Amino acid sequence: MASLSPDRSKARAKLLRMIAGRIGVAVLTLLLVSLIVFTISALLPGDAAQEALGQSATPAQVEALRHEMGLDRPAYVRFGTWLAALAGGDAGTSLVGNMPVADLIGERLPNSLLLAALTTLVAVPLALTIGIACAVNRGGRLDRALNLATLGMVALPEFLVATLAVLVFSVKLRWLPSIALLPKDAGWGEILLNLAMPIGSLCVVVVAQMARMTRAAVIDQLDRPYVEMALLKGVKPSRIVIGHVLPNAIGPIVNACALSLSYLLGGAIIVETIFNYPGLASLMVNAVTSRDMPLLQACAMIFCTVYLLLMLIADVTAILANPRLRNA
Structure with a gap:
């Protein structure tokens, strides 16, 4: 096999350095996030010992349990111990449930992944269809109607959408x-059937954001000179969109999808709580209520890791799809 030319070798090495740089930034960000998560969780009023013993416990009993749980150690010692154990794959032991945090998360994580996967399967094709349809019919009635609808969907908070869904489809119609x-x-x-309302509630804002960003990305490509040249040559508009516009807009579209899907992390907390869904987000809410710091910190780190992973995928995809970024 012929060896790569010097120019192609340099380009590939530069691309690998850029990707490695993005990964390094993501790792450093995750370390900073771990410090922020630990600090914020430590600043929460009360602790697991007080929550476990109740208000009737004496100060001596609370102090003894705090010592047994290791809560009386200095904060920097607890942070270093927790971070070292987390790096080794040990998320610690739940202070309230007295069982490995990994076991508690393992029971809930598949449910959250199922909800996220089903929401993605519904939201991504729907949002791409709406965004492309708006871009192709820019300025027309369809574009104005869908723009108005998506703008209204973006303005609706998840708790309002979920509450209205319960009132309409469960209380009034008794369908779900x-x-x-x-x-x-x-x-x-x-x-x-059971997940229809949680999926619908999450899709409302996710679809709207993704559709609007997809529309902007496709319109940006439609305004390029190569589209006008293709139209002058008699190429069908549908072929131009599918064969030329979408491949060139894949970077911004993937970025839009990643940004919108990362919104599921925040929306899932509200939706899982309202629908009492046994997922990771509701587990984190319970950890906040019970001041179960190891469980809270592990759940928060999982959410942050998923968010950074989505952003990393979007960033790398944009670099691979855009030669100007590779040559920057």
């Missing part, structure tokens, strides 16, 4: 259950 349960032996039909 108000609590999202996942029986062990449930089929896909029952799962989709």
Whole structure:
């Protein structure tokens, strides 16, 4: 096999350095986030010992339990111990449940992944279709109507969407259950029925944001000279959009998808709480309530890691898809 030319070797080495730099920044960001998460969780009023013993416990009992839990050690010692254990794959032991945090997360994580996957399967194709349709019909009635609809969807907070969904589809129409349960032996039909309202509530804002950013990315490509040249040559508009515009807009579209899907992290906390869904977000809310710091910190780190991973994928995709970024 012929060896790569010097120019191509330099370009590939430069590309690898850029990607490695992005990964390094993500790792440093994650370390900074770990410090922020630990600091904020330590500043929460009360602690697990007080929550476990109740208000009737004496100060001596609380202090003894705090010593047993290791809460009386200096903050920097607890942070260093926690970070070293986390780097080794040990998330610690729940102060309230007295069981490994990894086991608690392992019970809830598949449910959150299922909700996120189903929401993505619905939201991404719908948002791309809306965004492309708006861009192709720019300035037309369809574009104005969909723009107005997506703008209204962006303005709606998740708790309002979820509450209205419960009032309409569960209380008034009695079509869907108000609590999202996942029986062990449930089929896909029952799962989709139980998750219909959580998925719909998450899709409202995610679809709107993704569609608007997709529309902007496609319009940016439609205004390029190569599109006008293709039209003058008699190429069909549909072929131009599919064969030329979308491949060139793939970087911004993936970036839009990643930014919108990262919004699921915040929206899932509200939606899982309202629908009492047994996911990772509701587990983190319970950890805040009980002051279970190891569980809270582990859940927060998972959310931050997923967010950074999505941003890293979007960034690398933009670099690979855009030669100007590679040559910057």
